Amino acid sequence: MTAGKQARPAATKTTASIALTVASFTSTQFAGAIKIPTLDRSHSDRVLLREDALRHPVGGEEEEDDCEADGDPEEEEHEDLRDREPPPDGAEREDERHRGDRRQDAVCSHVRHLGPQDHRVPGDYGCVARSKCSPGVPSDMETLLLANEDVDANTPMAELVAAIRDAFVAYERGNAQMPAKSYIDLPQYNGDFRSMPAYLSTDEWDAAGIKWVNVHPDNPDSFDLPTVMGTMIYSDPENAYPLAIMDGTELTMKRTGAAAAVATDALAVEDATSLGIVGAGVQSYTQLEAISEVRDITEVVVSDLREERVERFVARFGDEFDVRGGTISEAGHCDVLSTVTPVEDPIVGPRDLGPHTHVNAMGADAAGKHELADEVLLAATLVIDDYAQTTHSGEINVPWSAGTLGDDDIYGEIGEIVAGEKTGRTAADDVTVFDSTGLAIQDVAAAHVVYAHASERENGTAFGLLGV
Numbered sequence: 001m002t003a004g005k006q007a008r009p010a011a012t013k014t015t016a017s018i019a020l021t022v023a024s025f026t027s028t029q030f031a032g033a034i035k036i037p038t039l040d041r042s043h044s045d046r047v048l049l050r051e052d053a054l055r056h057p058v059g060g061e062e063e064e065d066d067c068e069a070d071g072d073p074e075e076e077e078h079e080d081l082r083d084r085e086p087p088p089d090g091a092e093r094e095d096e097r098h099r100g101d102r103r104q105d106a107v108c109s110h111v112r113h114l115g116p117q118d119h120r121v122p123g124d125y126g127c128v129a130r131s132k133c134s135p136g137v138p139s140d141m142e143t144l145l146l147a148n149e150d151v152d153a154n155t156p157m158a159e160l161v162a163a164i165r166d167a168f169v170a171y172e173r174g175n176a177q178m179p180a181k182s183y184i185d186l187p188q189y190n191g192d193f194r195s196m197p198a199y200l201s202t203d204e205w206d207a208a209g210i211k212w213v214n215v216h217p218d219n220p221d222s223f224d225l226p227t228v229m230g231t232m233i234y235s236d237p238e239n240a241y242p243l244a245i246m247d248g249t250e251l252t253m254k255r256t257g258a259a260a261a262v263a264t265d266a267l268a269v270e271d272a273t274s275l276g277i278v279g280a281g282v283q284s285y286t287q288l289e290a291i292s293e294v295r296d297i298t299e300v301v302v303s304d305l306r307e308e309r310v311e312r313f314v315a316r317f318g319d320e321f322d323v324r325g326g327t328i329s330e331a332g333h334c335d336v337l338s339t340v341t342p343v344e345d346p347i348v349g350p351r352d353l354g355p356h357t358h359v360n361a362m363g364a365d366a367a368g369k370h371e372l373a374d375e376v377l378l379a380a381t382l383v384i385d386d387y388a389q390t391t392h393s394g395e396i397n398v399p400w401s402a403g404t405l406g407d408d409d410i411y412g413e414i415g416e417i418v419a420g421e422k423t424g425r426t427a428a429d430d431v432t433v434f435d436s437t438g439l440a441i442q443d444v445a446a447a448h449v450v451y452a453h454a455s456e457r458e459n460g461t462a463f464g465l466l467g468v
């Protein structure tokens with residue numbers, strides 16, 4: 001065990017969050033974040049637009065009376081397994097979409113550029129959009145339907161990584177409510193459903209929602225569908241209005257990559273330049289996209305049982321990185337390794353890793369899944385995302401249930417590190433492991449980013465879901 005490693009039992013979790021975790025495996029905590037501006041001026045102040053701050057350096061007090069966004073939040077195009085065309089620029093898609101006039105009034109607002117007193121690190125999103133509308137009787141409210149391409153086009157990765165970091169901090173400080181992920185197991189279909197509700201409050205915004213998501217590993221071969229598909233409902237925490245319904249599939253890919261990036265930033269060697277990926281499926285793409293935001297990755301080694309997946313990955317990133325297929329051990333000897341497979345028998349042993357490799361163990365997110373050999377977990381500085389979820393369904397769930405690995409072997413939660421309560425990698429650390437199960441607060445934070453940009457750019461389709 002690495003010097004300085006400490007136990008991280010559940011009992012040390014903040015009272016509010018652990019109480020909810022233990023008390024409820026059903027979804028009762030709803031509500032979302034970005035505000036319907038017609039209702040409340042103060043709440044609409046919380047819509048955060050990082051790009052605007054990039055256009056207007058911190059320090060200005062300038063105010064504008066419109067909320068047009070002229071930036072493209074994600075220049076980089078992204079492909080998924082289903083060969084979709086890269087999304088057009090969101091601003092250019094406006095004409096293609098139905099849009100209610102009243103929603104334009106509701107969405108539009110006023111952009112206040114942050115002064116120095118507003119600047120904060122981490123998670124500096126820049127400026128704050130707010131409504132110029134007065135509070136009033138709720139009427140003509142509409143819900144924004146955001147399809148896959150809308151989510152993709154409105155999720156700038158650097159901003160998402162910052163938002164996920166903030167979400168981990170909020171959770172650590174007890175400013176989030178997140179029942180543990182609940183599962184509906186469907187062994188007859190080799191799959192399951194999960195419900196993932198959360199509310200979180202950062203220094204500058206609060207947000208809430210729920211993701212309904214599945215894992216069906218046979219889907220690609222049997223139905224030409226992704227293994228993981230999700231639907232996200234993003235609601236106003238103040239009045240519970242459903243602000244948006246968005247594709248949770250793309251959202252999951254992005255926020256899973258962003259979580260790995262936050263952990264990599266905290267735990268990988270500073271000068272990491274190489275990334276290995278084991279499992280070249282849907283989630284693998286955003287591992288590279290996100291991790292390259294926090295380290296100067298130049299070399300990538302990707303490993304998969306299926307050669308066509310490796311080839312596809314190499315084709316996607318070959319122009320940007322020195323990327324090649326390789327063995328698990330070659331991938332594991334990179335500075336950073338992300339494992340994103342659904343295996344139940346470990347495929348990464350101690351000899352497959354370099355002396356200082358940081359491993360993002362992303363694939364194990366259900367009871368029985370297990371990618372890394374127990375020897376790796378026991379020798380590593382082991383960081384988890386959430387005690388209740390990782391002991392139930394994360395990378396450690398199998399050895400923890402067997403008693404092979406105990407609480408004393410867990411160094412801490414990622415929130416403790418990014419909140420500054422525990423140190424990240426030190427010179428004494430060898431292999432580090434981040435055990436990610438995927439937290440609902442990640443989805444809510446990601447939805448917050450998507451909704452802010454999509455509504456600002458008037459992307460998506462607004463419709464009167466509730467008729468109020």
Ligand SMILES: NC(=O)C1=CN([C@@H]2O[C@H](COP(=O)(O)OP(=O)(O)OC[C@H]3O[C@@H](n4cnc5c(N)ncnc54)[C@H](O)[C@@H]3O)[C@@H](O)[C@H]2O)C=CC1
Pocket residue numbers: 215217220227228252256278279280281282283284303304305306309340341342343347361362363364365436437438439
């Ligand atoms: N931690 C988190 O937040 C999340 C975790 N996941 C989990 O990540 C895993 C991957 O998800 P997707 O990429 O969506 O699935 P996918 O089905 O698209 O990709 C999985 C890949 O793993 C490969 N693979 C399977 N066994 C392998 C082995 N022994 N060696 C090398 N490669 C192997 C498959 O050929 C496939 O290319 C799943 O277990 C999923 O449940 C998914 C989303 C979020």
Ligand SMILES: CC(=O)C(=O)O
Pocket residue numbers: 194213214215228252365437438439
């Ligand atoms: C699939 C899953 O468990 C997640 O999105 O966290």
